[in-house]
Amino acid sequence: MLEINKLSKTYDGGKRSLTDVSLIAKEGEVTAIIGPSGAGKTTLLRSINQLIVDDSGEILFDGQDIRKLNHRQLKKARSKIGMIFQNYNLIESLTTIENVLHGSLARKSTLAGVLSLYSKDEKQEALQLIDEVGLADFAFKYCSDLSGGQKQRVGIARSLMQHPKMMLCDEPIASLDPRSTTMVMEILRRLADEKHMMILINLHQVDIAKEYADHIIGLNNGRIVFDSATATATDRDIENIYVSDAPVAVG
Ligand SMILES: Nc1ncnc2c1ncn2[C@@H]1O[C@H](COP(=O)(O)OP(=O)(O)OP(=O)(O)O)[C@@H](O)[C@H]1O
DSSP: EEEEEEEEEOOOOOOOEEEEEEEEEEOOEEEEEOOSSTTTTTHHHHHHHSSSSSEEEEEEETEEEEGOOOOHHHHHHTTTEEOOOTTTOOOTBHHHHHHHGGGGGGGHHHHHHHHOOOOHHHHHHHHHHHTTTTGGGGGBBBBGGGGGHHHHHHHHHHHHHHHHSSSEEESSTTTOHHHHHHHHHHHHHHHHHHOOEEEEEESSSSHHHHOSSSSSEEEETTTEEEEEGGGGGGGGHHHHHOOOOOOOOOO
């Protein structure tokens, strides 16, 4: 389980981007975070693995407060947290399998990583994951030659090489066409259902959130303005997330 308590963040010289954000996300569930542009969705997601350092609060994951970990402990905790980006963050000049193998670096020594030393088992696992995301025919193709939807599936396979318990997905379908969107969302849904993973996903597409998420969290002006199981969320509730008159929190 992931439990966030009263998380706040003010960027240097900026306004407060998160104010007292508290939420719970569970294994086996897809949790969608929705809200208008600038609401704080990316800040929240990146605070969870401390890519953005927040100001105060608690982030309890895997039995520990991520905010209190030292460098080594944080590296270990991050290895259990996969991250999927809107712009894929792949190395375009490498092949699919090379990018996917990079995902195992989180679990290896720096030297083994630098030397790109991968075991036979790791190579087999990478091929298996590439197959699971439907890219078996593209394993040895350069990522620069793949479509956006294919690149995002490489990104997911790379994250899975980490053996994560949780996946943080920051607008993973924002640049994709409807067919690729469906493929990516179905893979994420399957990871929750079959691998019991915790999936947190920032989305702009409300219809996609309603179709695939178990749980919807609404952010507006850095505050949680909605938090409910998808099944009981009405269209009116969802609309209100966007028109919310949550006060602008000035840091
Ligand atoms: N590096 C930064 N320095 C200063 N302010 C920032 C920085 N990054 C984000 N912000 C501000 O923090 C607020 C929240 O931004 P954030 O990117 O988290 O929102 P978002 O909901 O993800 O938006 P979008 O949907 O447009 O991606 C915004 O007001 C933004 O301008």
